Amino acid sequence: MTDEAKLPIYLETETESNVRLYExxxxxxxxxxxxxxxxxxxxxMLREVKIDE
Known part of the structure; x- marks a missing residue:
């Protein structure tokens, strides 16, 4: 949904193993x-908008 709306996603995690998952x-x-x-x-962490080519 965020990609369709052209919005980035921001998150915070306190679990180191989650960092690799989110990456x-x-x-x-x-x-x-x-x-x-x-x-x-x-x-x-931030995930920029995915632009489908």
């Missing part, structure tokens, strides 16, 4: 950080 679907890591206070790793 298989075209997501790229924007930032890897460590959340303060709880010391939890987090990745922000």
């Amino acid at each position: 298989r679907f075209g997501f790229k890591t924007l930032e890897e950080m460590n959340l303060p206070v709880i010391h939890q790793p987090m990745w922000t």
Whole structure:
């Protein structure tokens, strides 16, 4: 649906194994950080609009 609407998809994950899964679907890591206070790793990811050729 997002491709039809020409919208990118943004997501956040706190599970490192999810990063590889999302990369298989075209997501790229924007930032890897460590959340303060709880010391939890987090990745922000983006998948640009897929343009069918």
